[in-house]
Amino acid sequence: MAWWFWPLFLFVFTLLIGIISPVSGVGGGVLFVPLCTVITPFNIDFIRGAGLVMAVTSALSSVPYLIRKGLASLRIFAVIAPVMVITSVVGGWIGLWVTNAYPNGKYVIKVLLGAIILLVFLVMVLSKRVEFPEVREEDRDSLSKKLNIWGEYYEPNIDAIIEYTTKNTPLSIVVFAVIGFVAGMFGLGAGWANVPVLNLMMGVPIKVATATSMLIITANAPAIGIYLTKGAILPLIVVPSILGITIGARIGAKVAEIMKPKFVRWLVLIILLIAGVLNVIKGLQGMHVIPHILPGV
Amino acid sequence: MTEIKKGAGKEITVDEMGLAFAKIMTIFTVIGIVLMVLPAIFYFMGINQYVPLTEAYKYWRQSASDFWLNVTGRQVTGYSWIFDHLDKTDCLSMIGVLVLMITPLLAMLAGAVKAENKTYRTLLLIAAVEFIASILVKSIAAAAGGAKKATKLVKK
Numbered sequence: 001m002a003w004w005f006w007p008l009f010l011f012v013f014t015l016l017i018g019i020i021s022p023v024s025g026v027g028g029g030v031l032f033v034p035l036c037t038v039i040t041p042f043n044i045d046f047i048r049g050a051g052l053v054m055a056v057t058s059a060l061s062s063v064p065y066l067i068r069k070g071l072a073s074l075r076i077f078a079v080i081a082p083v084m085v086i087t088s089v090v091g092g093w094i095g096l097w098v099t100n101a102y103p104n105g106k107y108v109i110k111v112l113l114g115a116i117i118l119l120v121f122l123v124m125v126l127s128k129r130v131e132f133p134e135v136r137e138e139d140r141d142s143l144s145k146k147l148n149i150w151g152e153y154y155e156p157n158i159d160a161i162i163e164y165t166t167k168n169t170p171l172s173i174v175v176f177a178v179i180g181f182v183a184g185m186f187g188l189g190a191g192w193a194n195v196p197v198l199n200l201m202m203g204v205p206i207k208v209a210t211a212t213s214m215l216i217i218t219a220n221a222p223a224i225g226i227y228l229t230k231g232a233i234l235p236l237i238v239v240p241s242i243l244g245i246t247i248g249a250r251i252g253a254k255v256a257e258i259m260k261p262k263f264v265r266w267l268v269l270i271i272l273l274i275a276g277v278l279n280v281i282k283g284l285q286g287m288h289v290i291p292h293i294l295p296g297v
Numbered sequence: 298m299t300e301i302k303k304g305a306g307k308e309i310t311v312d313e314m315g316l317a318f319a320k321i322m323t324i325f326t327v328i329g330i331v332l333m334v335l336p337a338i339f340y341f342m343g344i345n346q347y348v349p350l351t352e353a354y355k356y357w358r359q360s361a362s363d364f365w366l367n368v369t370g371r372q373v374t375g376y377s378w379i380f381d382h383l384d385k386t387d388c389l390s391m392i393g394v395l396v397l398m399i400t401p402l403l404a405m406l407a408g409a410v411k412a413e414n415k416t417y418r419t420l421l422l423i424a425a426v427e428f429i430a431s432i433l434v435k436s437i438a439a440a441a442g443g444a445k446k447a448t449k450l451v452k453k
Contacts (some may be wrong), residue, residue, distance in 0.1 A: 079420060161301075163300040235337045
């Protein structure tokens with residue numbers, strides 16, 4: 001196959017991921033990395049490098065629009081980011097140590113991680129009032145009141161302005177610290193975990209949860225340095241992917257605004273299911289419990 | 298508390314902090330993408346390449362370290378492969394990626410400047426400092442790892 005086929009393929013492929021990404025609150029890496037390792041001839045190093053730049057760029061392209069529409073909350077981000085960035089750095093250091101000391105340990109943890117994602121999936125399937133969770137005045141914690149965490153957005157599907165606030169803020173900060181640690185340790189994006197915590201624990205509407213998750217993903221940008229210093233970012237792979245994701249994410253941000261909350265919920269559920277199953281498979285094949293069915297692991 | 302206001306129109310309130318954050322993020326994302334894409338167009342046209350397209354095509358199945366060893370005869374550690382070859386279109390394109398990497402930091406600083414209260418200003422400034430520390434830690438760790446690997450290869 002001629003060399004130009006693959007950059008062209010990446011452009012179309014990432015355009016589609018870009019549309020899904022802001023609607024679901026997942027950076028795109030969770031779909032791009034596993035699928036590209038199966039479909040394209042590129043080494044996993046270059047796919048991971050491109051996946052990260054792509055996930056960050058899709059977030060950077062859609063977040064400004066989502067903030068202006070009141071969907072992404074900078075107030076929630078400001079509370080979470082200082083904790084999450086630092087635990088992700090600590091997680092990264094410990095991850096390097098674990099990889100060197102126990103080379104197979106990462107596969108066991110991948111299976112556990114997959115199991116946790118599938119558990120979150122089940123909790124979200126069984127949960128009620130996910131689209132617009134009810135947070136009463138008496139449910140609000142003192143931190144939420146003190147920091148005046150609130151926001152509002154226009155919901156075109158019911159022609160109403162939705163005003164929201166948060167509950168369980170201190171506990172959620174602890175959970176985000178753990179998510180940052182796990183994400184840093186295994187070099188994962190954390191969109192799969194951000195959305196359920198924001199929605200189920202903090203009580204923000206599902207569309208605000210997905211949009212704010214995109215905002216949180218921008219805090220993963222420093223990890224790009226890892227791939228740049230290893231030479232794992234090639235223009236041949238990254239540029240068509242970025243162009244595709246940027247155009248797609250702009251379309252996706254507009255789609256996210258008008259999309260029915262129920263549809264967003266099911267999209268998040270499907271992505272959680274895919275991410276959970278892929279992690280379990282990767283872990284089990286790394287431990288040689290099942291045959292090698294996913295390449296690049 | 299959660300409130301659904303029907304018939305309240307479409308106008309919503311977004312604070313200055315959020316608007317400043319969004320404005321800076323938009324500007325630098327566009328700059329980053331343009332700086333990445335423009336040199337890449339020349340690269341795809343075959344002009345002044347550090348890694349020729351045919352060579353990249355030949356070795357892109359290999360790991361990043363083997364790729365660079367085969368294409369340039371040496372390992373890549375740190376940012377010198379970019380800054381030492383800014384006259385090459387593919388390396389110049391990486392400046393755009395660097396701009397995208399620091400864009401959230403610039404947006405946080407803009408948000409902090411416009412924050413209406415001290416708490417949010419402090420939180421965003423802490424996040425910005427941690428962001429810088431994170432860039433340094435992750436880049437140094439990766440460069441150190443690469444250098445260690447290169448030393449092992451030389452010893453072999």
